[in-house]
Amino acid sequence: MNAVYKRDLKSYFSNMIGCLYIAFIVALVGIYFSFYNMGNGYPYFGDVLNSISYIVFLALPILTMRSFSDEIRTGTDQILYTSKASITRIVMGKYMAMVTVFGIAMGILCFCPLIIATCGSHDFKVDYSCILAVFLIGAAYIALGMFISSLTESNIIAAVLTFGVLLLLQMMTGITSFIPTTxxxxxxxxxxxxxxxxxxxxxxxxxxxxxxxxxxxxxxxxxxxxxxxxxxxxSLIPNVLNKIPLTDSLNNFSLKTFDVTAIIYYISVAVLFIFLTTQSIQKKRYS
Amino acid sequence: MIEVKNLVKKYGSHLAVDHLNFTVESGKIYGFLGPNGAGKSTTMNIMTGYIGATEGDVLIDGHSISDEPEEAKKRIGYLPEIPPLYIDMKVIEYLKFAAELKGIEKGKRAKAITDAMQLTRISDVQGRLIKNLSKGYRQRVGLAQAVLGLPEVIILDEPTVGLDPKQIIEIRDMIKKLGKKHTVILSSHIMQEVSAVCDEVMIISHGKMVACDTPARLEKIMEDTSKIIVKSNADANSVSNILNTVPSIASVSVKKNEETGTVEAVVTTNTNEDVRERIFKAFAENDASLLELYSHKMSLEDVFIKLTSGSKKETEKVKRHTIKKKDEDADKEGEA
Incomplete structure (x- = not known):
């Protein structure tokens, strides 16, 4: 796992994708932060982060698209699967590398509440629990993106599919309002x-x-x-569909509720897609 | 060392490997020969655990590749048809990554990498990005990755494809060197390569093993079925008459070459004896000149083409001979 993790992490920074993603997130959040929190004197960073979190998530496919599809395309998956490392360890290594890049971006955002604190009233608990929630949702979406990437050998298809699914999830509440409740x-x-x-x-x-x-x-x-x-x-179908997007429970965190159920939900989704990734790789080996 | 048992691989309805059975002994170089699409790469991919078999199993040193993949895989070094290289890495970085992935102990990694680089002569490019290397060097980096930590079995899938003649010779020498201490299996469709490098040849066609023997023996077996070519200055009729007097000749076909004025006869025999001496004597007795007399020897290339082009009779014959020879060898060993 270590070898794959180190290689992937290094590659995210040597081919600029990791740097680009982090720079994009920091710039985007930075603009909102300086405008709302600094300019308008609004002390809740969590709220600002929540309101723009969808862009943070929609940009995730640029991190996840290459994870497996690039290996399949270039044939480098052969060195991975013929090594003594198990498939679960390889998948975990790759997953952790992506989560680390995303974590670095989130880590930089952790400075924002500190900056607010120097100016006056602040609420660290809410702000940091919001950052944690965004991080965990991101981690679950990364697992989803990785799973999609393991299905195809084209980076573009992986990126577009992941983007499409994430967009659908973001629009789910709007879509379900059209479904009859009878x-x-x-x-x-x-x-x-x-x-x-x-x-x-x-x-x-x-x-x-x-x-x-x-x-x-x-x-x-x-x-x-x-x-x-x-x-x-x-209203069974609309209710179930409304529960699918992970971001639905994000508001709870900015409303000063530390939603443990939501946290467990995020982690379960991540685990599910990591498992599905290993299964999709195994299926490819046997078909 | 390696036991392939009843291996079957199906891609949908296409049967890529069809109940393949063979054993590989340690310390020998095996050549895996077959036309494109014969199932060489598929078999190698199954042996190395890259893909799973539909049926059957592969045992590496007694460890099943499907049940104990970790134990089996650590005994194998594999160079696939397209070297699995991360082109955004430097050679040394890539080898460090490969060493860690293969689970070589931390203290031994540096030495293993140096040894592999020396063996494949890539020490001078270790600081360069793989994407800037030529095809030959990339192949060597792939080879270095395969021999890293000197595993007991080294499997190479068409290691010389796309290289220039000098590089081909170098890689062949490298393989010969490796074969002294390790079991090497290489696939190829270049006959000279196999006869120059390998101790044993396995010919595979349509996913089935059609022959397995030493290159020399395969040629010998096919020679038994061979023809004798006779060239003479005498006229066609007398050549035909002389040849017909020689015992154990099954058929004679005579052709006159109008340009040179010579007669060429192709003779087939109905025994395994060499009748060339009798033919020579018959010509001498009849006072007829003999310009050329040779048995039409099949090269490994002819053997290969004959076996893989689907002549069932030939295939059966070689199979019978191979088994018979092996039994004889076993008997001899037993007696010894």
Whole structure:
């Protein structure tokens, strides 16, 4: 893990991508910081960071796009997978290198509350918990970007796909407001989701019996539930979709609540995508 | 040292490796020969753990590549067809990275790197960025990475492709040097290379092993089936008549070369004996001149083309011979 971590981290700075990302974040946050906090005398840095966090996240694909797709394209993945290091360790090494670059950017932002403190009233707890939340959401999105990068050998496709997914997540609240909240709509949505899951399972595992079993039993269960307790379906789909974007809970932190559930959610998402990355690599080795 | 057991690799419905079985003994150089798409690289990629097999297993020194990858992989150094180089790194940085990745102990890394650089003669470019190196040097850096820490098995996938003749000779010498202490498996479709470097040749076609023997023996086996060429000044009829008097000749085809006025006859025999002496005597008895008399010897290249172009009969013959010879060898060893 160490070798991959050190190499990747060094490469982020030797090919400027790491420097560019950090410079972009610092410049962007710096402008808002000097305008709102310094210029207008608003003492809450956390709020300012939250309001521009979406740009911080949308720029993440430039960090994650190369992680695996570049290795696949140049054939350097051969030295990694034929070495004695396990795939999990390789994935962790790469992931930690990206998180470190992102962490450096977040680390620089940690000076902002200190600067505010020299001018008067401040709230370190809120500010630093906001920075921590942004860092953890970023770490989860990096895992997502890494997973997408492991699916393709083109940097551009990886970047565009990751950007698209992140943008969709950012717009999720807006999109869900268009979805009807009736029970019937959610019921139909659930059935489509079950069918989609069984189709995806079939394409991955090529097992007709389990895939069709999954589809049929899932649909029957949903139908039964619909007739037994219809109220369960009311606004179900919009509610679930609204919970998906990690940034949804970011406001809690600036409202002086240290949301432990959210923190656990961020970490779980990161772990899930790290796991999926190892699985996607393993699948490629066996197909 | 390496045992490949019933290896199968399918890409969708395409069978790339078809129930491949072979054993590799330590301290020998093996040549993996086959036309493009024969399954050489796929087999090597499975042996090194880069891709998984659909069926079967590979044992490296008794350790399965699928069940104990760590133990198996640390015994292998691999140079893939395209050297896996990070072009934004300097040579020395890359080798340090490779040494750490391979888990060479910290205290031994510097020496391992120096040894690998000396062996592949890249010490003078160690401070240069890999992207600025020529193809030959890049290949050597890849080779240095493969021999780093001197693993017991070194697997090289077409190590001389795209190099100039001088570099090819240098790399071959390097491989010979490595073969003295290590087991080396190299793939190639250049016959001279294999016959010059390897102790044993494995010919693979359509994912199947069609022959496995020493280069000399493979040539010898094919020579048994060979033809004899006779060139004479005499007229076509008398050449044909003389040849037909020689026992154990199966067929004679005579062709007159109008330009030189000579007659060339191609003779096939129905025994494994050498009938050249009898032909010579027959011509002498009939007072006919003999300009040339030689058995048409097949080079390894001919053997390769014949075996991989799908002549089932030939393939079976070589297989039978190979097995028979091996059994004889085993018997001899047993007796000894």
């Amino acid at each position: 029970s019937l709509a959610s019921f139909v949505g659930c059935i489509i989701a079950v069918i989609a899951v069984s189709v995806i399972y079939y394409t991955l595992a090529a097992n007709v019996i389990i895939a069709s079993g999954l589809g049929v039993t899932g649909t029957i269960a949903l139908v039964v539930l619909y007739f037994v307790k219809k109220s369960v379906y009311a």
